[in-house]
Structure formats: structure tokens, C-alpha cells
Amino acid sequence: xxxxxxxxxxxxxxxxxxxxxxxxxAPTIADVAHEAKCSPMTVSRVINGETNVRDGTRLQVLTxxxxxxxxxxxxxxxxxxxxxxxxxxxxxxPSASYLSEFLMGALEEASRRDIHLLVQxxxxxxxxxxxxxxxxxxxxxxxxxxxPLCDDQAVLDQISASGGIAVAVGPGRAEGSHGAVLIDEYxxxxxxxxxxxxxxxxxxxxxVGNPEQVxxxxxxxxxxxxxEDAQLExxxxxxxxxxxxxxxxxxxxxxxLGLENRPTAIFASNDDMAAxxxxxxxxxxxxxxxxxxxxxxxxxxxxSSIWPELTTIRQPIRExxxxxxxxxxxxxxxxxxxxxxxxxxxxxxxKLIRRNSDAGPSLISSFKKLAPEK
Amino acid sequence: xxxxxxxxxxxxxxxxxxxxxxxxxAPTIADVAHEAKCSPMTVSRVINGETNVRDGTRLQVLTxxxxxxxxxxxxxxxxxxxxxxxxxxxxxxPSASYLSEFLMGALEEASRRDIHLLVQxxxxxxxxxxxxxxxxxxxxxxxxxxxPLCDDQAVLDQISASGGIAVAVGPGRAEGSHGAVLIDEYxxxxxxxxxxxxxxxxxxxxxVGNPEQVxxxxxxxxxxxxxEDAQLExxxxxxxxxxxxxxxxxxxxxxxLGLENRPTAIFASNDDMAAxxxxxxxxxxxxxxxxxxxxxxxxxxxxSSIWPELTTIRQPIRExxxxxxxxxxxxxxxxxxxxxxxxxxxxxxxKLIRRNSDAGPSLISSFKKLAPEK
DNA sequence: GCCTTTTGTGGTAGCGCTACCATGATGAGA
DNA sequence: TCTCATCATGGTAGCGCTACCACAAAAGGC
Numbered sequence: 001x002x003x004x005x006x007x008x009x010x011x012x013x014x015x016x017x018x019x020x021x022x023x024x025x026a027p028t029i030a031d032v033a034h035e036a037k038c039s040p041m042t043v044s045r046v047i048n049g050e051t052n053v054r055d056g057t058r059l060q061v062l063t064x065x066x067x068x069x070x071x072x073x074x075x076x077x078x079x080x081x082x083x084x085x086x087x088x089x090x091x092x093x094p095s096a097s098y099l100s101e102f103l104m105g106a107l108e109e110a111s112r113r114d115i116h117l118l119v120q121x122x123x124x125x126x127x128x129x130x131x132x133x134x135x136x137x138x139x140x141x142x143x144x145x146x147x148p149l150c151d152d153q154a155v156l157d158q159i160s161a162s163g164g165i166a167v168a169v170g171p172g173r174a175e176g177s178h179g180a181v182l183i184d185e186y187x188x189x190x191x192x193x194x195x196x197x198x199x200x201x202x203x204x205x206x207x208v209g210n211p212e213q214v215x216x217x218x219x220x221x222x223x224x225x226x227x228e229d230a231q232l233e234x235x236x237x238x239x240x241x242x243x244x245x246x247x248x249x250x251x252x253x254x255x256x257l258g259l260e261n262r263p264t265a266i267f268a269s270n271d272d273m274a275a276x277x278x279x280x281x282x283x284x285x286x287x288x289x290x291x292x293x294x295x296x297x298x299x300x301x302x303x304s305s306i307w308p309e310l311t312t313i314r315q316p317i318r319e320x321x322x323x324x325x326x327x328x329x330x331x332x333x334x335x336x337x338x339x340x341x342x343x344x345x346x347x348x349x350x351k352l353i354r355r356n357s358d359a360g361p362s363l364i365s366s367f368k369k370l371a372p373e374k
Numbered sequence: 375x376x377x378x379x380x381x382x383x384x385x386x387x388x389x390x391x392x393x394x395x396x397x398x399x400a401p402t403i404a405d406v407a408h409e410a411k412c413s414p415m416t417v418s419r420v421i422n423g424e425t426n427v428r429d430g431t432r433l434q435v436l437t438x439x440x441x442x443x444x445x446x447x448x449x450x451x452x453x454x455x456x457x458x459x460x461x462x463x464x465x466x467x468p469s470a471s472y473l474s475e476f477l478m479g480a481l482e483e484a485s486r487r488d489i490h491l492l493v494q495x496x497x498x499x500x501x502x503x504x505x506x507x508x509x510x511x512x513x514x515x516x517x518x519x520x521x522p523l524c525d526d527q528a529v530l531d532q533i534s535a536s537g538g539i540a541v542a543v544g545p546g547r548a549e550g551s552h553g554a555v556l557i558d559e560y561x562x563x564x565x566x567x568x569x570x571x572x573x574x575x576x577x578x579x580x581x582v583g584n585p586e587q588v589x590x591x592x593x594x595x596x597x598x599x600x601x602e603d604a605q606l607e608x609x610x611x612x613x614x615x616x617x618x619x620x621x622x623x624x625x626x627x628x629x630x631l632g633l634e635n636r637p638t639a640i641f642a643s644n645d646d647m648a649a650x651x652x653x654x655x656x657x658x659x660x661x662x663x664x665x666x667x668x669x670x671x672x673x674x675x676x677x678s679s680i681w682p683e684l685t686t687i688r689q690p691i692r693e694x695x696x697x698x699x700x701x702x703x704x705x706x707x708x709x710x711x712x713x714x715x716x717x718x719x720x721x722x723x724x725k726l727i728r729r730n731s732d733a734g735p736s737l738i739s740s741f742k743k744l745a746p747e748k
Numbered sequence: 749g750c751c752t753t754t755t756g757t758g759g760t761a762g763c764g765c766t767a768c769c770a771t772g773a774t775g776a777g778a
Numbered sequence: 779t780c781t782c783a784t785c786a787t788g789g790t791a792g793c794g795c796t797a798c799c800a801c802a803a804a805a806g807g808c
Contacts, residue, residue, distance in 0.1 A: 028794055039758045044796060052756060076794035079449040079763050100474045111485040114449050139400045247681045272679055283656040301474055305646060307621050402764055413788045418766060426786060450764030453793050
């Protein structure tokens with residue numbers, strides 16, 4: 001049994017009891033205090049970087065900490081520290097692979113910071129109003145909103161009105177006092193388009209996302225700008241409307257592939273639609289990427305689980321959600337002093353991930369454009 | 375200020391002080407106890423799923439929890455609970471969609487219980503031995519093993535030998551002292567096969583999973599039994615070997631679809647391979663489900679993100695992983711008393727999810743077969 | 749010089765929860 | 779009938795830390 005040996009005789013019994021309770025023998029603040037010949041309070045002050053500790057004392061404490069390899073117990077700190085932050089993560093029917101990435105980041109960060117995270121499905125506008133009210137009443141201070149919820153001005157307004165802290169993950173509305181964690185959607189789409197152009201493609205089809213989401217428009221803009229920069233024509237035929245779902249991607253791809261003069265590349269606004277485009281291409285006996293290049297956006301798990309694996313834009317969803325949690329925590333701490341939310345916007349880097357779904361336009365496929373399909 | 379109103383007069387001062395300390399108004403276990411007219415201890419018991427609470431009392435407590443929207447304070451729990459449990463989740467190259475489901479369940483439960491979860495990629499047998507030793511030395515008490523790791527007897531043995539707690543998620547080996555959370559793979563495959571037969575199919579192709587995993591064999595057995603029960607012939611042609619990957623599914627499906635007398639239905643051992651089969655069918659201008667029925671297994675996110683959405687077997691992967699975490703936590707608690715691991719095996723229910731990838735064999739497709747065999 | 753401030757420290761009382769007993773109530777066995 | 783297990787429940791004492799006060803000693807103000 002791990003009984004602490006240096007205990008004074010009179011407390012031996014207490015120590016034994018203590019040893020029974022504590023399965024782990026990690027040193028506590030009391031041990032450090034004993035070692036440094038001061039009170040636990042002083043140790044606590046040193047740990048928390050408070051200024052009103054004499055330099056000599058501080059040094060003693062630090063030495064003791066070093067010696068005992070003391071690590072503060074997070075649970076105890078947050079327990080004693082008072083408030084427990086509670087954050088709700090609302091979602092409304094997003095792509096499942098997106099959601100799971102999303103949750104991972106949030107859960108991890110919340111666990112790290114000892115924050116309670118409540119995950120709730122919330123159908124936009126129909127039930128969102130009442131739900132938010134209930135949550136705020138129930139003591140929830142922060143809200144994390146993935147698309148499409150962060151695109152709804154009413155939701156954002158209601159949260160700030162009821163005193164909650166809202167952070168959008170994704171572009172969302174620019175106005176308002178909510179925080180946001182995002183990537184440069186425009187630039188990412190621009191880069192991807194330029195990448196495709198760089199492969200030699202000139203007729204490039206684009207599948208637009210759900211028009212109610214801000215990201216869709218930004219991605220489309222990025223595509224347009226890159227095309228214009230390269231002085232390539234964008235006929236309306238080559239822009240197909242989608243909804244971010246696999247199914248809508250099928251319809252849109254079908255339209256693009258059915259064109260008399262069909263594109264040699266398709267850039268879909270997300271991976272689900274890109275996967276659908278690959279399926280539709282296969283249906284027409286087109287090889288991807290040799291007959292047609294297909295690129296996606298988001299780098300969800302789907303992108304690397306189909307064949308060929310998709311060239312896509314990696315959005316650091318996990319980091320983004322983790323940042324959203326941190327942001328709420330930060331604002332919450334400052335809360336009593338500054339009434340108004342800082343409305344921080346944080347932009348994270350994206351990355352173009354090249355896999356196997358892109359290639360230069362082949363001569364054969366150029367021929368095929370005139371001849372009927374096999 | 376949120377002062378608790380129902381306080382007796384003599385404690386008003388204490389209450390005020392309390393209110394000052396507590397920044398948040400989150401309900402505590404005491405509030406729930408008050409509401410449920412029992413002691414905090416009983417509430418604690420209910421929360422922790424202990425069995426020795428009368429059903430009536432339990433219900434009262436649960437109602438109170440629901441009413442107050444009580445969320446246990448994790449910091450307090452882990453502080454009071456003593457030692458910090460650390461669990462490693464090892465994985466070796468599973469299907470990506472499976473893994474993400476898997477992680478979600480584990481992370482959530484670990485976060486709920488304030489358990490440190492270490493997620494590690496671990497190439498089977500080549501590096502597993504050293505890795506496990508290192509982890510145990512580093513203070514990891516529990517291991518969660520998805521397939522194919524839980525199929526490796528050496529890994530399981532090594533963990534028990536070094537004093538770790540191993541829980542397999544999936545069938546794994548029956549012997550040994552490890553825990554396991556699983557579904558009845560055989561029966562599930564049997565049910566699905568009977569479902570397909572019930573639609574009127576007689577020539578049914580089957581894509582086998584990775585032969586190194588126990589589940590593959592069990593699913594195949596279930597298929598075989600159902601076919602035999604229905605007195606349908608199983609020619610070797612109709613059994614194609616896969617590896618659980620999308621790509622292997624493409625190859626296997628290609629083989630089945632290329633048969634002179636091709637099957638009117640394909641039952642793939644997992645969703646990735648079923649999705650590949652759908653893609654291959656489309657490539658051959660076959661409509662799913664009107665020309666050919668395709669069914670999967672697992673109900674990963676992929677199943678409902680492609681079109682048509684797959685009829686499949688829902689395996690409650692998240693719950694299973696969550697249970698695995700709970701199981702380790704439970705064993706860990708009992709540890710000092712019982713040296714030997716209880717080796718609990720827990721079987722969870724599966725469910726046949728019917729979506730849009732199945733239908734009866736059409737007349738047209740029957741004609742195509744040239745000579746219907748019965 | 750006295751009386752206020754400041755400053756460094758210590759003591760105490762919790763934070764919300766659970767381990768560990770103690771208790772009373774029930775039932776089984778003699 | 780009385781004991782002795784068994785069960786549901788309550789009481790108490792912490793888990794490791796920090797907020798809050800108390801208090802002495804040092805430092806300033808007149």
C-alpha cells in the first residue's frame with residue numbers, strides 16, 4: 001500500500017484513509033506547500049501567477065514544484081474555480097461526415113477545458129426559437145453553430161438578445177456581434193479552380209452548393225474569379241445548382257455530363273456532390289480522372305473512402321470547432337467586465353489535397369466530345 | 375441574483391454566500407435530490423447506473439433530472455471519484471466511415487466519464503507488441519480494440535498478461551479473459567438474406583469481407599444458412615471475396631455483375647463494398663434497385679449519403695464503443711477486489727434498415743436472365 | 749508619534765460529487 | 779419467534795483546489 005511515509009504520527013490514521021481513497025499517488029498542492037515551507041494558498045498564488053508573492057517565496061515554491069514533479073489537478077481547479085461553462089452545439093441536418101468531424105473537435109476541446117458540451121439537433125426556424133430560449137433559461141451560456149444554422153440571422157440575433165454567446169463555424173453572416181471561425185472560402189475555391197486550369201482544362205463545370213448558405217456563394221465567386229483571371233469563358237450551362245447533398249449532386253452532374261460539349265472537369269462545392277459526380281461519370285462509362293476530372297471541397301471522410309479518392313480542399317473542421325469552444329470560453333471569462341461581445345472572427349488555413357480524381361484532359365476525351373459515348 | 379428561494383431561514387446567509395461563489399446557476403445533484411425527495415447519494419447512484427435503487431425511486435430521480443435539465447459536473451465527479459482512468463483505443467486501418475462512428479462513441483463516453491482517451495494507430499503484430507508494452511508502462515489501464523485488432527489472439531493475450539483491461543468491439547475470439555461488445559453477426563446476415571429472399575430473389579450474390587476478421591466468416595455463415603433454409607442453390611460463382619474496402623468491393627462486384635447469369639441481388643458484407651457495387655451497377659447501366667438489389671451491412675454514414683440509399687443492417691457502433699468504455703471503467707473500479715477480469719460479453723441488438731436499394735426482381739431483369747430457373 | 753493604507757501570508761469554507769460506512773427495513777432460515 | 783443476511787437509502791467526510799476573509803507586518807500620511 002502506498003502510505004505516505006513522512007506523515008507525522010498523529011495523522012497516520014488519516015493518512016491511511018487518504019491513501020485508501022486516492023488510487024494515484026500524484027503530489028498535491030499540500031505536498032508542495034510542505035516542501036516549500038509555506039501554505040497551500042501561497043502555492044496556489046504562484047501557480048496562478050499572482051503578483052503579490054515575494055520573490056524569495058516564489059522561488060522556493062517553484063523549486064518544490066520542480067522537485068516533486070507536481071502537476072495541478074485540472075478537475076479540482078475547475079471545480080473550485082467557480083463557474084462551469086456550458087455550451088450547446090446545435091446542428092440541423094448537415095452532411096453526416098461533416099458533423100462527426102465537427103463534434104470531434106468540440107468534444108475534445110470541451111473535455112480539455114472542463115466545459116460541458118450539450119449536443120442538440122435543432123430544426124432551423126421551426127423549433128430553433130423556443131429551443132434557444134429553453135437552453136438559455138437552462139443555464140447555457142454559449143452556442144456553437146455550424147452551417148446552415150450560422151446562416152440564419154434570426155438565430156444569431158436571438159442568441160445575442162437573450163445574452164448568449166454565439167460562435168459560427170463557417171462564414172455565416174458578416175454583420176452582428178457573434179464570433180466566427182472560418183476559412184477563406186473564396187480563396188480556396190479560387191485556388192482549386194486555378195489548380196484545375198493548371199492541369200490544362202478549359203471547359204470546367206461547377207456545381208453550386210445550397211443557395212441559402214453563404215459559403216455556396218463565396219465558393220462560386222472564387223471559381224468565377226479564377227476563370228476570369230485565366231480568360232476562360234464561363235457559360236451558364238457549366239454552372240449547375242446543387243444543394244450540398246449527394247442526390248442533388250447527381251442531378252447537377254447529370255446535367256453537366258449531358259451537355260453536347262461537356263466539360264473536361266467538374267468542380268463540386270462539396271465532397272458529397274463530387275462523389276455523386278464521380279458515380280454519374282462512371283454510369284456514362286467515363287473514367288475518372290482520365291476522361292473527366294472531378295474535384296470536391298471539405299475533405300470529409302467520404303473523399304478518401306470512394307474510388308478514385310477525391311482531390312479536394314481540406315477544411316480543418318476539427319480545429320475550427322475547437323477554436324470555437326475556446327473563443328466562447330474566452331469571452332465568457334471577460335464577460336462581467338465587457339458587456340459586449342468582442343465579435344472576433346478567426347480565419348484558419350485550408351489546404352488543397354491532391355488525390356487521384358484529377359488529371360489533364362486527354363486527347364481521347366477531347367475526341368469523345370464529338371463522338372457519341374461508347 | 376439567483377438565490378435559491380426554498381432555503382430555510384437559518385441558512386439564508388449561507389445561501390447568499392453560495393450564490394456569490396457560484397457564477398453559474400447550473401443545477402447540482404442536491405437540487406435534483408430535493409426535487410426527487412431523496413438524498414444526493416441516491417441521485418448519484420441513479421446517474422452511475424447502479425442497480426440497487428428501487429424502480430420507483432429511480433423514476434422520480436430521472437424525472438427530476440429531466441425537469442431541471444441537470445448535467446453532472448464532470449470536474450466534481452472525477453475529483454471525487456479518485457484516480458483518473460486512461461484508455462487507449464487502438465486501430466489498424468479499418469474502413470474510414472466505420473472508424474469515425476467508432477471514435478464518436480468512445481470519445482463521447484470518455485468525455486462524459488472524464489476518462490482520458492488515447493487514440494492510436496497500431497499496425498497489427500508488427501508494432502503492436504512494443505506499443506502495448508509502452509502504453510501499459512505509461513499508465514494506460516484499458517484498451518479498446520476494434521476489428522481487426524480484436525481478431526488477434528496475441529494482442530489480447532499480451533494485454534491481459536501485462537495487467538491491462540482489454541475490450542473487443544466486434545466478435546473477436548471467443549476464448550480469453552477479455553471483454554467484448556458485439557452484435558449477433560450471424561443472425562443479422564441471416565435476417566438480411568431472408569429479407570432479400572422474401573422480395574423474390576433467387577440468385578443472390580454475396581461479397582465476403584476481409585477473411586482475417588471473424589465477422590466476415592460469421593456473416594457468410596448467416597447468408598449460407600438462410601439460403602439453405604430457403605432451399606436456394608449457392609454456386610461458388612455467387613460468392614466473391616472482398617476486403618471490406620470500397621476498392622475491393624468494386625472488384626468483387628465486377629466479378630458478380632460480369633457473370634453470364636448474373637445475380638438479381640447482391641448482399642455485401644459492409645456498406646463500403648455495397649456502395650462500390652452500386653457504382654459498378656451504374657457503370658453497367660443497371661438501375662438500382664429496379665435492375666439489381668444491393669444491400670449492405672453496418673449502416674455507416676456512407677449508406678445514407680449515396681443514392682439510392684442502402685438497405686443495410688444497422689450496427690449500433692456508437693453505443694457499442696460507448697459500452698466498451700463503460701465496461702473498462704466498471705472493471706477498473708472493481709479492480710482491487712477481483713483480480714481477474716469478469717470477461718463480460720455484451721450483445722447489442724441490430725436492426726434491418728430498409729431504404730431504397732432493394733426491390734423485387736423485375737420481369738425485365740428476369741427476361742434478361744434468358745432462362746429463369748424456377 | 750498615531751492612524752491609516754498597503755502587502756504578504758495563512759486559515760477556513762466551500763466547489764459538486766462519490767467512497768464508505770451506518771441505518772432501518774425487509775425477507776429468509778433456524 | 780429470533781437471528782442473520784440482504785437490500786435500499788441516508789449521513790459524513792473527503793477529493794485538490796481556490797475565493798474570501800483575517801491578520802500581522804511594513805509603509806506611508808498627517
